[in-house]
Amino acid sequence: GVLANDSVATAVGDSKNWAIQTGDYANHRYSELDQINKSNVKDLQVAWTFSTGVLRGHEGAPLVIGDMMYVHTPFPNNVFALDLAQDGKIVWRYEPRQNPDVIGVMCCDTVNRGLAYADDTIFLHQADTTLVALDAKTGEVKWSVVNGDPTKGETNTATVMPVKDKVLVGISGGEFGVQGHVTAYNIKDGSLAWRAYSVGPDDQLLFDPEKTTALGKPVGKDSSLASWEGDQWKIGGGTTWGWYSYDPDLNLIYYGSANPSTWNPSQRPGDNKWSMSIFARDADTGVAKWVYQMTPHDEWDFDGVNEMILADIDVNGEQRKALVHFDRNGLAYTLDRVTGELLVAEKFDPAVNWTSGVDMDPNSANFGRPTVVAQYSTEQNGEDVNTTGVCPAALGTKDQQPAAFSPKTGLFYVPTNHVCMDYEPFRVSYTAGQPYVGATLSMFPAPDSHGGMGNFIAWDAGKGEIKWSVPEQFSVWSGALATAGDIVFYGTLEGYLKAIDSETGEELYKFKTPSGII
Numbered sequence: 001g002v003l004a005n006d007s008v009a010t011a012v013g014d015s016k017n018w019a020i021q022t023g024d025y026a027n028h029r030y031s032e033l034d035q036i037n038k039s040n041v042k043d044l045q046v047a048w049t050f051s052t053g054v055l056r057g058h059e060g061a062p063l064v065i066g067d068m069m070y071v072h073t074p075f076p077n078n079v080f081a082l083d084l085a086q087d088g089k090i091v092w093r094y095e096p097r098q099n100p101d102v103i104g105v106m107c108c109d110t111v112n113r114g115l116a117y118a119d120d121t122i123f124l125h126q127a128d129t130t131l132v133a134l135d136a137k138t139g140e141v142k143w144s145v146v147n148g149d150p151t152k153g154e155t156n157t158a159t160v161m162p163v164k165d166k167v168l169v170g171i172s173g174g175e176f177g178v179q180g181h182v183t184a185y186n187i188k189d190g191s192l193a194w195r196a197y198s199v200g201p202d203d204q205l206l207f208d209p210e211k212t213t214a215l216g217k218p219v220g221k222d223s224s225l226a227s228w229e230g231d232q233w234k235i236g237g238g239t240t241w242g243w244y245s246y247d248p249d250l251n252l253i254y255y256g257s258a259n260p261s262t263w264n265p266s267q268r269p270g271d272n273k274w275s276m277s278i279f280a281r282d283a284d285t286g287v288a289k290w291v292y293q294m295t296p297h298d299e300w301d302f303d304g305v306n307e308m309i310l311a312d313i314d315v316n317g318e319q320r321k322a323l324v325h326f327d328r329n330g331l332a333y334t335l336d337r338v339t340g341e342l343l344v345a346e347k348f349d350p351a352v353n354w355t356s357g358v359d360m361d362p363n364s365a366n367f368g369r370p371t372v373v374a375q376y377s378t379e380q381n382g383e384d385v386n387t388t389g390v391c392p393a394a395l396g397t398k399d400q401q402p403a404a405f406s407p408k409t410g411l412f413y414v415p416t417n418h419v420c421m422d423y424e425p426f427r428v429s430y431t432a433g434q435p436y437v438g439a440t441l442s443m444f445p446a447p448d449s450h451g452g453m454g455n456f457i458a459w460d461a462g463k464g465e466i467k468w469s470v471p472e473q474f475s476v477w478s479g480a481l482a483t484a485g486d487i488v489f490y491g492t493l494e495g496y497l498k499a500i501d502s503e504t505g506e507e508l509y510k511f512k513t514p515s516g517i518i
Contacts, residue, residue, distance in 0.1 A: 004118035004162040026310040029404035037485035060114025075110035092139035118162035143190040161244040170240030177235035177436035194286035198238030198257035227271040237261035238275040242305025256304035264425035264438030265379040271296040290340030301394035302329040328396025346464030393421035404480035415476035418446035491517025
């Protein structure tokens with residue numbers, strides 16, 4: 001049969017489209033269009049504008065397929081189909097009816113990271129976890145399926161990814177003690193194909209104890225259960241509210257899992273596998289090929305859902321099929337995406353202080369683990385003790401706002417955040433549907449943060465070093481777009497859309513929008 005991949009690949013292959021949130025399956029967020037370039041970008045003008053009528057954070061991008069632009073909103077997750085040949089005339093709109101109670105269990109604003117497209121179908125994963133397939137021409141509902149239970153705190157803020165005959169869907173709710181998972185539904189009718197949990201027994205994780213590897217070794221039986229005390233894994237978090245990528249040649253999908261629950265580390269002794277981890281899974285079966293845990297026993301809410309960028313780059317003089325990931329914890333990772341071998345792990349912000357770095361000796365018992373600086377360990381300092389001056393804050397050196405990769409320059413363009421925190425854990429009990437956090441935080445700008453609370457950086461992922469860095473007054477909370485016109489676009493919290501030179505970082509253009517850009 002015809003696979004969604006084919007329609008996605010065809011749509012992505014025409015650079016006049018923007019057919020998937022991530023730009024392409026590899027998550028490059030790179031446009032081959034070069035009509036707007038270094039010499040003329042200064043002449044950009046607004047062509048037309050469209051107001052969605054919803055005044056909350058709009059994350060994710062509109063999709064463009066041919067002459068149609070598909071725009072989504074945060075809760076209530078309205079969808080508009082606009083005709084670009086007629087200055088954005090509304091062709092159809094979809095307005096879901098959702099129980100407003102879901103707003104109370106959403107973390108960190110009522111955002112939605114966007115629509116997906118395949119086979120003349122628009123996919124929307126609503127805040128209330130209803131996954132809807134809409135006819136791209138009429139907006140009519142083809143089918144819908146409910147992926148989670150908001151009364152337990154399960155919600156959705158993420159986009160979805162169509163792969164082959166399936167659509168991949170995550171879940172939010174780590175601050176409500178849910179058990180995180182990724183689910184594949186069959187595109188033709190919305191029936192369940194497979195579900196893979198982040199924490200729990202092997203049959204729920206879709207792990208093969210002999211064949212699934214971590215840092216080159218088999219994970220062994222019940223690798224997750226062995227790292228939790230008692231039944232704590234059942235409310236262990238590891239949600240999947242980030243981005244997904246896919247390598248069609250390897251037939252592997254890649255994503256990261258979020259923080260363990262609760263934020264109070266002393267209530268969950270052990271490594272809390274596989275929260276804060278990168279997964280590589282077979283797209284057809286969901287079975288994990290490899291996994292790597294970045295922050296074992298997370299003590300700072302550092303999460304791991306940021307995007308996995310697939311790029312073939314030079315690492316130590318050797319071409320590698322790489323996966324590059326900029327984590328909330330302040331470390332940038334380069335792994336071999338075929339085997340999961342760890343190649344590079346370096347700070348992409350010099351202010352990061354909770355770790356002195358990752359143990360890169362393959363013969364060490366701590367290989368691949370970050371070395372925690374005792375002063376900034378929120379657990380060692382204890383419950384009801386305020387650990388001060390931890391960098392980065394829980395927001396991370398970079399949150400979910402995505403980086404871009406230019407195959408032209410070979411560089412990664414990364415929005416960053418220089419905010420530190422004081423973190424005080426306290427004991428908390430679990431009640432379904434109630435917040436399950438267990439820490440009080442206060443956040444402040446990093447000391448000596450090169451003149452601002454954010455930087456926009458160019459990163460060499462083969463060497464693990466910053467090539468150049470553009471300081472910003474506030475955290476850079478927008479995504480990035482690199483183009484063949486040798487420019488990179490990003491936005492700032494004061495509301496500027498900026499274009500900079502992809503080789504040097506020199507500012508070439510800025511335009512003030514009426515809102516901060518996230």
